[in-house]
Amino acid sequence: MAPPTPQLQRNALVPSLIAAIALIISPLPLFAEGLGRTIILFVVAILALIVAWFALQAAQWWWTIVFVAVAVIWNPVFPLTLDPLVWIFGSVIGALAFVTAGAVVKNERTTP
Template sequence: MATRAPKPAQFQRNALAPGLLAAIVLFLAPVLFQTEWASVVLYVAAIGALIVAWFALQAGQWWWTIVFAAVAVLWNPVFPFAFDGAAWTIAQFVVAVAFLAAGALVKVPRES
């Protein structure tokens, strides 16, 4: 009985790995903001947002670029905003879900 080789994927999701990393850090953010790791959360979120925005722009999905450009500004570590409270904690989770969604939905055709 002959086995067939698996068909290669037609699309690649370049934003998946940075989106997963940023989402994990943002899910842990409420705990990490109480330690000296708070600036690391801001760096990972901002850099991850810029990477995902770039991959979205390359994929022609410009609406994700707008979302993650705003995330990069709000979570920037150079000039941080003094956000705190329940709204900031909820925003961490909302943006983490946005990172997961963009990682799954931003895709480009695989070049052979």
């Protein structure tokens, strides 16, 4: 009898989807500047660090590097001043990175 295959879980899926939604709505006029922009920056930076931690736990360190960079770019403490078109392009690329990582980062389920 073959040993059972380990069950895998995607811990980074939900934070990745929330961050991708935040990045997709970030070019809207409500979130383009002011308090709305600050909220988006906080949400994306925090969720990037959460996904980076889950990637590190799953031994997929390359995703950790990507999402630490995302947290630095979207950091609300020292925000970057880039052209709005660059922010829109970056938001799309960031959303794709979050969705991809959410689908790919998996680790073995452990029972308590």
